[in-house]
Amino acid sequence: MKTTIKLLTLLITGSMIFTACKDKNPGNGPTVYYEQQDQMARPAINTVFNANATDKEAFNVTVPSAMGAAFQSKFQARLLALNSAYTTNALTLDAKAFTTLLATDVLNVSTTGKTTFFDGTNVLTGRALNDDVIDVELLLIFGGPTGTGNPGLTSDHVNANDVAFSTTFPYLATPH
Amino acid sequence: MKRKKILFAAIAAIALVTGGIIYAADHIDAPSVTNQTTDITDLYVFQGANTDNMVFVANTQGLLTPATTGAAKFDENTLIEFNIDNNNDNIEDLVIQCKYDAASNMMKVYGPIAPSVTGTRSKIEGTATASVKVTPYGASAPIVATKNGISVFAGPRDDPFFFDLDQFHAILAGTAEGFRNPGVDAFAGTNVMSVVVEVPKVALGGSGKINVWLETKKKV
Numbered sequence: 001m002k003t004t005i006k007l008l009t010l011l012i013t014g015s016m017i018f019t020a021c022k023d024k025n026p027g028n029g030p031t032v033y034y035e036q037q038d039q040m041a042r043p044a045i046n047t048v049f050n051a052n053a054t055d056k057e058a059f060n061v062t063v064p065s066a067m068g069a070a071f072q073s074k075f076q077a078r079l080l081a082l083n084s085a086y087t088t089n090a091l092t093l094d095a096k097a098f099t100t101l102l103a104t105d106v107l108n109v110s111t112t113g114k115t116t117f118f119d120g121t122n123v124l125t126g127r128a129l130n131d132d133v134i135d136v137e138l139l140l141i142f143g144g145p146t147g148t149g150n151p152g153l154t155s156d157h158v159n160a161n162d163v164a165f166s167t168t169f170p171y172l173a174t175p176h
Numbered sequence: 177m178k179r180k181k182i183l184f185a186a187i188a189a190i191a192l193v194t195g196g197i198i199y200a201a202d203h204i205d206a207p208s209v210t211n212q213t214t215d216i217t218d219l220y221v222f223q224g225a226n227t228d229n230m231v232f233v234a235n236t237q238g239l240l241t242p243a244t245t246g247a248a249k250f251d252e253n254t255l256i257e258f259n260i261d262n263n264n265d266n267i268e269d270l271v272i273q274c275k276y277d278a279a280s281n282m283m284k285v286y287g288p289i290a291p292s293v294t295g296t297r298s299k300i301e302g303t304a305t306a307s308v309k310v311t312p313y314g315a316s317a318p319i320v321a322t323k324n325g326i327s328v329f330a331g332p333r334d335d336p337f338f339f340d341l342d343q344f345h346a347i348l349a350g351t352a353e354g355f356r357n358p359g360v361d362a363f364a365g366t367n368v369m370s371v372v373v374e375v376p377k378v379a380l381g382g383s384g385k386i387n388v389w390l391e392t393k394k395k396v
Contacts, residue, residue, distance in 0.1 A: 034255040034393035036296035037214035040202040041389035043337070047205050056206035063295055064266040064389055106266055106387035107221055111230065111377050115222040128222040129233075129336045133201075152354020153347070156340040162364035163334050168225055170318055170329035170372035172233065172336055176242050176365050 036061050041107040043133045048082075049075045049102060059105075068104045075099035082141055083150070089140045090147040091123065098140065129165045129172065134158075200363070201337045203238040213237060213251035214392040217368050218337050219258075221388050224374050229327075232258045232272060232375070234390050235368040238335060245332045245367045246313040250276035250283065253395035256371055257298060260288065262382030268294050269381065273301060274330070274371045282307045283330030283371060288379045298393055306373075325376045333370040335363045 038060050040046065050056045055074060062070055076099040080086055088094050093101065108124045109115060115126025118136045127133065135155045142153040163173045201218045209215040217238035224231045234256050240248050255275055259268035273286040284304040291301050308321035311331030320329050340359035346352035380386055 031299050033396045034298050035396050036298075036391055036393050037212070037254075038202070038205070038209045038216045039389055039391040040205075040216050040219055041387075043201040043218060046202060047200060053207050057208055060206055060209070061296055064261075064387075067266075104266055106261065106389050107219060109221045109230070109386050109388050110384060111380055111382060111386055112384045115230075126222050127220045129220055132338075134339045150354075156343065156355045157357040157359035158338050158340045158361045161334070161336050161338050162361055165336065169231075169320055169327050169374055170333070170370070171231065172333035172370055172372065174318075175240075175245055175313060175332040175334055175367040 039105075041105045042102070043127070044137060045102055045105050048137075049078050049099075051078055051081075064104055064106050068100060070103075072096075072100050072103040075103045079141065085144075085149075086141075088145045090143055090145065091140060092145070093140075130160060132159055200238075200339055200341055203337075209392075213249075213254045213369075214394055216390055216392055217335065219388070219390040220336070228377055229374050230377050230380060232373045232388070233336075234258065234274065234371045235333075235335065235337075236371075236392065237369040238337075238366065239363075240332065240335075240367040240369070241365070242367070248313075248332060248367075248369055250310060250330065250369060252276055252278045255298060255300075255393040255395075257391045257393060258373070259389050259391060260380060261387040262380060264385065264387065266387060270379075271298070271301060272373055272375070273298070274328075274373065275300060276310070276330070277307075281310050283310055283328060285326060285328050285373055288375055296391075296393075297396075325379075327372075327374040329370070329372040331370065332367050335366045335368045337363050339363060 046056055046059050050059050076095050079095055079099055086095055089098060107127055110125035114122050115128055116122050117127045117131040117133045139147050139154045142150040165171055165173055203217045204210045216236055218235040220233035222231050237248055255273060258272040260270040261267055262269045270288040271291045272288050275284050277284055284307040286301050286304055289301045306321060306323040306326040306328045308328045308330055309319050311319045313332045318329050320327060338361045340355060341362035343352060343355050
């Protein structure tokens with residue numbers, strides 16, 4: 001009997017608290033949080049420069065301000081494995097300087113001028129839809145100081161998208 | 177010639193180490209995001225047709241074929257977040273958050289706004305600044321909405337990325353010495369789920385340069 005009363009009291013108290021909560025916060029539950037799963041900025045960095053699944057997963061949840069310390073030396077080893085003859089590239093960056101740039105994976109964007117990954121003049125001022133970003137990266141990895149090294153590896157010879165982009169918002173093409 | 181041989185030997189060795197698995201821009205980049213609504217394929221940031229504006233493109237859920245695109249959906253539990261650093265310390269000063277609401281079939285945009293907390297865990301910041309109905313697959317024209325100077329689109333689009341990925345795989349596997357000419361675009365004919373947000377540049381702060389990165393976050 002005593003137990004029944006206790007249970008009853010618990011039930012009533014419980015439902016009172018529950019009702020009180022509901023009344024105080026109508027339609028307003030606890031704060032919802034979202035936890036990071038994937039991130040990217042420059043194209044093909046995680047896919048090419050992290051060699052194993054553990055590093056790929058870690059890269060996706062490392063804040064950019066901590067990426068350099070965590071990944072630069074691994075990226076440098078990877079670069080030299082991809083191209084053991086690497087000295088400098090067309091941006092005059094040696095292996096350490098180039099991988100320092102790449103390991104902090106943010107897209108540098110100009111808010112005052114042309115936005116392009118590389119257009120022959122502007123370097124890393126954004127990324128436009130028709131930028132041939134893969135050729136730029138292949139050239140910087142394999143092309144040597146003048147960009148003329150390893151000619152078979154510095155362009156994939158796919159120079160544009162398969163369909164044209166729009167000049168008006170939302171710019172991307174209708175799906176296939 | 178000798179140098180070339182050494183290079184290919186090095187590449188082949190890497191292919192062995194990684195099992196030859198090298199993906200694309202960011203499509204299926206790590207096991208835990210593969211085939212998830214959180215899988216980013218690409219980020220684009222460029223000046224708008226109106227050069228006072230900046231355009232942010234987040235593409236997710238890549239390699240959709242015409243047969244699978246109709247069933248692809250945005251996920252209420254996935255937050256798509258553009259991070260903007262405007263003082264060059266690689267820490268976000270502003271975010272633009274995009275969150276799908278299934279009940280209304282709308283993509284809601286929050287920001288650009290200074291986040292209450294930075295890093296890998298986020299909450300929705302402020303109230304929606306713009307929102308748009310998701311454009312269904314097969315629609316003759318994209319559905320676009322503009323509010324507070326912010327334009328937004330959400331829905332399936334052609335994957336704008338292009339790359340002869342198959343030949344790159346062959347090179348890494350040691351079965352090819354170089355790229356083909358002409359190459360073959362492995363992403364031709366495939367679609368992605370896109371969110372496109374265009375905002376006035378004055379809302380981005382900074383002094384001519386910003387750093388941007390794209391994150392997806394999953395409801396805890």
